[in-house]
Amino acid sequence: MLGSFAVLRKQSLLGDAISHAALPGIAIAFLITGTKDSNILLLGALISGLIGTFWIRGIITKTHLKSDTALGLILSLFFGFGMLLLTFIQKQPNANQAGLDKYLFGQAATLVESDVWMMAIVTGACLFVLLLFWKEFKILLFDADYTKTLGFNTKFIDVLITTFIVLAIVLGLQTVGVVLMSAMLLAPAAAARQWTNSLSVMVLLAALFGAFSGVFGTAISASQNNLSTGPVIVIIAGVFVLISFIFSPSRGLLFKQIRFIxxxxxxxxxxxxxxxxxxxxxxxxxxxxxxxxxxxxxxxxxxxxxxxxxxxxxxxxxxxxxxxxxxxxxxxxxxxxxxxxxxx
Amino acid sequence: MSNAQIEIQLIASLVAVACAIPGTFLVLRKMAMISDAISHSILPGIVIGFFITQDLNSPLLILLAALTGIITVVLVEYIQKTGLVKEDTAIGLVFPILFSIGVIMIAKNANDVHLDVDAVLLGELAFAPFDRLIIGGADVGPKSLWIIGCILIITVGLLMAFFKELKISTFDAGLAASLGFSPSIIHYGLMTVSSVTTVGAFDAVGAILVVALMISPAATAYLLTNNLKRMLIYSIGFGVFSAIAGYWLAHWLDASIAGSITTMLGLLFLAVYLFAPSRGVIAVMYREKQQRTEVSLLTFLLHLKNHTEESERHVNHLNEHINWQKVRSKTVLDLALKNNMIKFDKNIVSLTEKGEEFTSQAIDYIITNQDSKIEHMKDDFFLFRG
Structure with missing residues (x-):
């Protein structure tokens, strides 16, 4: 859902970067507390994800490096640092450490009830804030300068959106893992974009597509053994995107070709x-x-x-x-x- | 230092050099994220190759993986060309899907063999020396050393041969096309080299480190220089330095080599990002501050010139009138005094002759925007230096 904003803001790859950047946060949170309480780990992931995001911003605005370089840089550096910490943790005499790397690839099956509640609460909060600031988000998205002249605090809104994107990513990490999170963020939004030009419809559609691919993916992966959930969900989402690309009435490739002929x-x-x-x-x-x-x-x-x-x-x-x-x-x-x- | 340690460092350094060369061009061409995409999406290629050959070290594997890398690039470009989504979205869509396919293929078919996602993604440099290439019964060194060595030689050869073409097409694609080089051939050539390097290197150091080694040294070098040749040399230097330093860090912490090399790269970048002489954050902040003070000074002088009444020129009044904080006003006043532009007379500020002259010149400059008017002031003032 929040992916819609990311796609429209041309920050699609941010999701990828953040999901990688969250890794050192998880590792550090574990190092400090020594427990595997998922809430604390998520907090660590959230913080390091935010640091990563704002550092990316800093690089883009303060230096002449382009956004793609900044993204790739932060992504790989944070992830590498996270790997260093993870391997460091593995050498520590702490029996708790096993299972930290489930964050890497995600295992929806390992989720417990409290995690689901946590997700539901955060999703609810996201929805609430989204509705509350709908107008501001929308206007900032399409015309940032205009928003500024209207007297909105653009920086605040910007930070708010970014925080929620990061939050959503961090939560999703548990389910689909680092590598595939970006697809979860992007694919539904990219698919929804093909069907509509209206932001509200797009957000709704994206949520729908996301939920569908989640349900289908889980169902398929549960029906056969040895099939991890994350990749299946991503492939389902990819199929949605493909269908949208080809069959959407106004932008789709098929109809474009027909019109052309x-x-x-x-x-x-x-x-x-x-x-x-x-x-x-x-x-x-x-x-x-x-x-x-x-x-x-x-x-x-x-x-x-x-x-x-x-x-x-x-x-x-x-x-x-x-x-x-x-x-x-x-x-x-x-x-x-x-x-x-x-x-x- | 044992033989294996030297070999590990040698491999790491070679990988660093091999990655730094295409990395520089990727960064300059704003395609840095492509390397990330490639490094993920070669997974299905490797898996398929493995099914065919049943051997993790066959050259066919590298070939197939490179092919998947190129397919990724082509797919991304095709999706982008349809105009349905932006380039970054296209990248973000293609590689997770390919990666998922790879993961599923591994999970379904290759459970019992030594091919696991962690190993592919993270690599393990420490084991590299144990995998030796035996020719005719003689031990000629680790396999990955040979693989990456070959790739490096090819890369360097291509770089030497096509340096001019690469340079032109990177900075001015239009000119390159009009001169008769095909930008698309160079583009795909570069992509192929990147794919091959990624594949060759990731076996030894893992996918994430490949990305880090491609982008970070180049980005760090880009902060330091604008010269392409120097940038190449710097990024190679940074790459090799962090490869070796990273190895020792890993040795000391007993942690993953790939991770610590990346960490070294990160530290290097952070240092340059903060302290680079002309583009570092601190330099930029210092410059901005100085410019702000000078703009304030100018405003202040203009204010003085505009007002002859004493009440307008009283020190306390200035504070509230121009709405500066105390410290700020003090800095500006000090600067003006130091340059002999103002004088105090019982807390009434007035312009000296030099100040008068300076202000009129500044006004001239603001109105006409001609550099000649302020030619002689450029040495004293940051503000006018461009």
């Missing part, structure tokens, strides 16, 4: 008609019959187009001869006029 056919039809018109023009009687053969050296002519022209009652066919009808002549001359009009 239709346009081309239309153009060919008109070209043929114009060509006929030029031939017919040279005769006094516009309905003077000509052989079909002379059309053959004209590209764009096919039997199909001729049939279509006949159907539209522009052309009369008589054996191997064709002739323009009155109506066809009129349309053809208008066609010509329109074209010149358009050119001017």
């Amino acid at each position: 239709k346009n081309r056919r239309d153009l060919e039809l008109k070209k043929t008609l114009a060509f006929m018109f030029h031939i017919a023009e040279t005769h006094e009687n516009i309905s003077h019959p000509h052989t079909i053969k002379i059309l053959n050296n004209f590209q764009g002519f096919t039997k199909g187009t001729l049939q279509k022209l006949v159907k539209k009652n522009y052309v009369r066919l008589d054996g191997t001869m064709w002739s323009l009808t009155e109506e066809g002549f009129k349309t053809a001359s208008n066609l010509f006029n329109q074209q010149t009009d358009n050119n001017e």
Whole structure:
């Protein structure tokens, strides 16, 4: 759901970066407390995720490095540091350490009831804040400068959105793991984007897609053994995206292609008609019959187009001869006029 | 230092160099995230290769993995070209899906073999020396050393051969195209080299470290220089340094080598980010502060020039009128005094002759925006230096 904002803000890869950046937070939280209480670990992840995010911001604004470099940099550095800490922890004499790396790939099956409650609460909070600041979020998203002139505290709203994105990611980590979190954030939003231009519809759709892929993914992975949940969910989400890309009515590839072909056919039809018109023009009687053969050296002519022209009652066919009808002549001359009009 | 230790450091350094070269161009071409995508999405390629050959070290594996890397790039570009989503979203969509496919394939079919996601993602440099290449019964060194060595030689060779083309197409794709180099060939060439390097390196150091080694040294070098050749050299230097330092850190902490090399890279970047002479955060902050003071000074002088009444020029009044805090006003006043631009007369501030002249020149500059007017002031004032 929050992914919609990330996608529209062109910060799609932020999710990836944050999910990696959360790792050292988990490790440090564990090092400090020595327990495996998931809430404390999540807090650590949240903090280090936020640090990562704001450092990325800092790099982009303070230096000439581009956003992709900043993202990649923070992602790999934090993750590497997290790995260092994790391996360091493994050498520590603490029996509790096992299972920390479940955060890496996630195991939805290992979730316990309290985790689910925690998620529900945070999701509720996200929803509440989203509704509360809906207008502000929306306006900041599409026109940041305007928002500033209206007197909103853009920085505050920005931080708020970012915090919630980070929060959502950190929560999701447990379920699908570091690598796949970015897909969970992006895929539903990218799919939803194809169906609508309205932000509210998009957010709703994204939530729906996300929930669906979650349910389906879990179901499929539960039905067969040896199939981890996270990847299956991601692939389901990917299928959603693919379907959306291809079949969405206004932006989809399929309909685009159909429109494209239709346009081309239309153009060919008109070209043929114009060509006929030029031939017919040279005769006094516009309905003077000509052989079909002379059309053959004209590209764009096919039997199909001729049939279509006949159907539209522009052309009369008589054996191997064709002739323009009155109506066809009129349309053809208008066609010509329109074209010149358009050119001017 | 034992033989194995030297070998590990050698491998790490070679990987660092091999990654730094394509990394520099990736950073300059704003495609840094592609390397991340590649490093994840080569997983299915490796898995398929493994199914075919049943051997983790066959060259076919590298070939297939590189192929998946290129497929990733092509897919990302195709999705982007449809105009349905932005480039970053396209990257973010493609690689997790490919990665998921890889993970599922491993989980379903390769449970009983030595191929596990952790190993692929994280690599284990410490074991590299144990996997030796035996030719004709003679031990010629660790396998990964040879693999990465070959890749490095190819990369360097390509770099030497196409340096000019790479340079032009990186900085001015339009010019490159008009000169007759095909930007897309160079683009895909670079992508291929990156994929191959990623694949060759990740066996030894893991996917995450490959990304770190590609991006971080280049980004660090980019903060220090604008010269492409120097940037290449710096990033190679940084890479090698952190590879070796990282090894010793890992040795000392008894932790993962890949992780500690990355940490070293992070520390290096942090240091440069903060202290780089012209682009570091501290330098930028210092410059901004100085500029702010100078702008304040100018405002202050203009204010003095505009007002002849004594009440407007009283020290206390200035504080509230221009709305500065005490400290700020003091800095500005000190600066003005030091430059002999103002004088005090019973707490009434007035401009000296020099101050008058300076202010009129500044006004001239503001109005005409011609550099010639302030040519001689540039040495004293940051503000006018561009």
